[in-house]
Amino acid sequence: MAPPAFVPCLPTLNASAKVSQREERNLCGTTSSARRNGKQRTVARKAFLGLAVSKSNVESRRMSALESSPVQIFAKNEVVFKDESRKALKRGIDAVADAVRITMGPKGRNVVLENRYGSPKIVNDGVTIAKEVRCEDPAENVGAKLIQKVASDTNDSAGDGTTTACVLARELSTQGLKLISAGVNPVAVARGMMKAVYFVGEEIQTISKKVEDNKVLEQVATVSAGNDPFIGGLIAGAMAKVGNQGIVTVEGGNTVDTTIEIEEGMEIDKGYLSPNFITDPAKQLCLLQDATVFVTDKKLMAAADVVPILEYAARSGKPLFVVAEDVTGDALSAMVLNKNMGILTVCAIKAPAWGDRKKAMLEDIAILTGSQVFSEDVGMTMDKLTPEMFGYVRKVTVRRDKTIIQSGDNEEIRSAVKARVAQIRTQMDLAESDYDKDRLNERASRMEGGVAVIRVGAPTETELESKKLRVEDARNATLAALEEGVVAGGGTALCKLSKRVDKFKETLTNAEERMGADIVAKAMVSCVAQIAENSGYEGEMVVSMVRDNEDPDWGFNAETGVYENLIESGIIDPAKVERVALFNAGSVVSYILTTMAVVAEMPDDVPSSAFGAPMSGVNDSEYV
Numbered sequence: 043m044a045p046p047a048f049v050p051c052l053p054t055l056n057a058s059a060k061v062s063q064r065e066e067r068n069l070c071g072t073t074s075s076a077r078r079n080g081k082q083r084t085v086a087r088k089a090f091l092g093l094a095v096s097k098s099n100v101e102s103r104r105m106s107a108l109e110s111s112p113v114q115i116f117a118k119n120e121v122v123f124k125d126e127s128r129k130a131l132k133r134g135i136d137a138v139a140d141a142v143r144i145t146m147g148p149k150g151r152n153v154v155l156e157n158r159y160g161s162p163k164i165v166n167d168g169v170t171i172a173k174e175v176r177c178e179d180p181a182e183n184v185g186a187k188l189i190q191k192v193a194s195d196t197n198d199s200a201g202d203g204t205t206t207a208c209v210l211a212r213e214l215s216t217q218g219l220k221l222i223s224a225g226v227n228p229v230a231v232a233r234g235m236m237k238a239v240y241f242v243g244e245e246i247q248t249i250s251k252k253v254e255d256n257k258v259l260e261q262v263a264t265v266s267a268g269n270d271p272f273i274g275g276l277i278a279g280a281m282a283k284v285g286n287q288g289i290v291t292v293e294g295g296n297t298v299d300t301t302i303e304i305e306e307g308m309e310i311d312k313g314y315l316s317p318n319f320i321t322d323p324a325k326q327l328c329l330l331q332d333a334t335v336f337v338t339d340k341k342l343m344a345a346a347d348v349v350p351i352l353e354y355a356a357r358s359g360k361p362l363f364v365v366a367e368d369v370t371g372d373a374l375s376a377m378v379l380n381k382n383m384g385i386l387t388v389c390a391i392k393a394p395a396w397g398d399r400k401k402a403m404l405e406d407i408a409i410l411t412g413s414q415v416f417s418e419d420v421g422m423t424m425d426k427l428t429p430e431m432f433g434y435v436r437k438v439t440v441r442r443d444k445t446i447i448q449s450g451d452n453e454e455i456r457s458a459v460k461a462r463v464a465q466i467r468t469q470m471d472l473a474e475s476d477y478d479k480d481r482l483n484e485r486a487s488r489m490e491g492g493v494a495v496i497r498v499g500a501p502t503e504t505e506l507e508s509k510k511l512r513v514e515d516a517r518n519a520t521l522a523a524l525e526e527g528v529v530a531g532g533g534t535a536l537c538k539l540s541k542r543v544d545k546f547k548e549t550l551t552n553a554e555e556r557m558g559a560d561i562v563a564k565a566m567v568s569c570v571a572q573i574a575e576n577s578g579y580e581g582e583m584v585v586s587m588v589r590d591n592e593d594p595d596w597g598f599n600a601e602t603g604v605y606e607n608l609i610e611s612g613i614i615d616p617a618k619v620e621r622v623a624l625f626n627a628g629s630v631v632s633y634i635l636t637t638m639a640v641v642a643e644m645p646d647d648v649p650s651s652a653f654g655a656p657m658s659g660v661n662d663s664e665y666v
Contacts, residue, residue: 134185168205201518234558288491533569534597
C-alpha cells in the first residue's frame with residue numbers, strides 16, 4: 043500500500059503565544075521605527091513561528107487536516123501514527139527477513155552485498171546481511187533497524203541463530219498485527235506472547251542433551267557452517283587440541299590452505315575501560331598486534347602514573363596494553379588523549395578477580411606475556427622502569443566484557459607456562475576447600491588450554507570473507523552447544539514444542555493473552571517451513587508431518603529429503619541458539635505490537651516542510 047501524502051505540521055499561534063523582544067529585534071532589525079511598526083512585528087512572528095495569524099476558519103481547517111492524516115513532518119522528522127506506524131515497521135521487518143530467510147538450511151542461497159570501498163561480498167550469514175539492508179522510507183527503516191537489533195543481540199548472546207531470529211520476528215509480527223488490526227488489545231497480546239516465550243525457553247532446556255564427545259561438536263559445527271563437513275572437522279579438531287577451557291580464534295590466512303596453529307594464551311573476563319580505546323568500530327573491539335604489555339597491581343590515577351609507561355611504549359614503536367588494578371582520572375584521560383591524537387595505540391583493562399586471586403592472576407598474565415608484575419610493595423617505582431618489567435604479545439583482542447591474549451609461538455613462554463600450571467596443580471592438591479580447588483583448576487585450565495588459531499585460506503578475497511564468516515558461526519555454535527547442550531536441528535525442536543504451547547495457553551485466564559500465546563505457537567513452525575521451501579519442498583506439508591510425530595528427535599532432513607532421527611543423523615542445533623533467538627524476536631515484536639507512533643529522521647536529501655508554508659486546503663489569500 044502506498045504511504046499517505048505528507049502533511050506539514052505547523053505550530054499554532056494563540057493569544058498566549060509570545061515572541062521575546064530580543065528574538066523579534068533579530069528578525070525585524072534593530073531600529074526603533076521597525077520595532078514600532080505593527081505590520082513588521084507581525085512578519086517577525088510569521089518568520090519566527092513559521093506561520094501567520096489566520097482567520098478562525100483557517101485554523102479549524104488546519105486542525106481538521108492534521109487529524110485526518112496519519113503522517114506529519116516536524117522539521118526533519120517524520121512522525122507516523124496508529125496503524126500506519128505499525129504497517130511501516132512491518133514493511134521494514136519484511137525487507138530484512140526476505141533478504142535473510144533465503145539462506146536458511148543446507149540448500150540455502152547466498153546474498154551479494156555491495157561494498158562501497160572494495161569488491162562485493164557473497165555471504166549467507168544472517169547478521170551480516172541484515173546489517174546491510176536500508177529502506178528508503180524513514181519509518182520503514184526504523185523497522186529494519188529493529189530486526190537488525192534482534193539479529194545483532196542474538197549474535198552477541200549465542201554467536202549464531204541470527205537467521206532463525208529474523209524469521210521468527212517476521213512471523214510473530216505478521217500474526218500479531220493481524221490481531222491488532224482486528225481490534226484485540228495489543229498490551230494483552232504482547233503479555234501473553236512473552237509468557238509463552240519464557241515457557242518455551244524453559245522447555246528447551248528440559249529437552250536439551252549434553253555434549254559428551256567431540257563427534258557431537260563436529261556435527262554442530264558442520265550444520266552451522268551450512269553442512270560443510272570440512273569446517274565441522276576443523277572446529278572439532280581445534281576444540282580437541284585446546285580442550286573445553288581453551289580458546290578458538292579465526293583469522294585470515296595468507297595462502298589458499300586453511301590451517302590450525304596452537305599458541306599460548308588465555309581469556310580474561312574484563313573489557314576495555316573506555317570505548318575510546320576501540321580500534322574497530324564495526325565490531326566494537328580494540329585489536330592490538332605485536333603489543334607491549336605492562337602489568338601492575340597499582341591503581342593508576344594521576345597522569346604522572348602513566349607518563350613513564352606511555353613514553354617507553356612510544357619509544358618502542360609498538361601498541362601498549364595495560365592490565366592494572368584500575369585506571370581512572372587523569373591517567374585514563376592521558377591514555378585516551380594519546381590514542382585519539384594518533385600518538386600511541388593503547389588499551390587498558392582492570393585486573394580480573396579480587397583479593398589474593400587477583401594477585402595470582404596478575405602473575406599468570408605476567409608469565410604468559412613475559413613481563414613482571416609492577417608492585418610498589420616490592421620497592422618498584424615509576425621513575426625506575428626497566429625493559430624487563432614490560433612484556434610482549436602477538437595479539438590482544440579486547441571487547442566490552444572480555445579480553446583474549448595470544449602470546450604467539452614462543453618456546454621460552456611455553457616452558458614458563460608449563461611450570462606455572464604445574465605449580466597451580468600442586469596448590470590444588472594442598473587446598474582444603476572445594477571452592478579453592480575449583481578456582482585453582484579454573485586458572486590452570488585457562489593457562490593450559492591455550493589458543494587455537496584457525497587461519498582461513500581461500501584463492502580470492504570474496505571467498506575468504508564468506509568462509510571466515512562460516513567458520514566463525516561454526517565456532518560460536520560449538521561453544522553454545524558446550525554451554526547448554528543440543529536439540530534436534532532444522533527448526534525441529536521449536537516445531538515440536540509448539541504443541542506444548544497449545545496446552546500452555548489453556549492455563550492463561552485472559553482470552554487475549556491466549557491469542558498472544560497462540561501467535562508464538564504459529565511462529566515456532568516457521569523455521570521448518572522455510573528450510574523445506576528453500577530445499578524445494580512444500581513447507582506446510584513438512585510442518586504437519588514433523589509436528590504430529592511424538593518423537594522429539596524425529597524430523598525432516600532437508601539435505602536428503604528423508605524423515606528420520608535427526609540426532610542420530612547429526613542434524614543438531616545448540617539449545618542456547620534456539621532459546622536466545624526466540625526470546626530476542628519475541629521481546630522486540632512485543633513492543634512493536636504496542637506501538638502507536640514512529641518518529642523517524644528524514645534523510646538530508648529529502649526537503650522538509652518549510653515553516654510558514656500554508657497547509658493543504660488553506661488559501662494564501664486568507665493569511666493576514
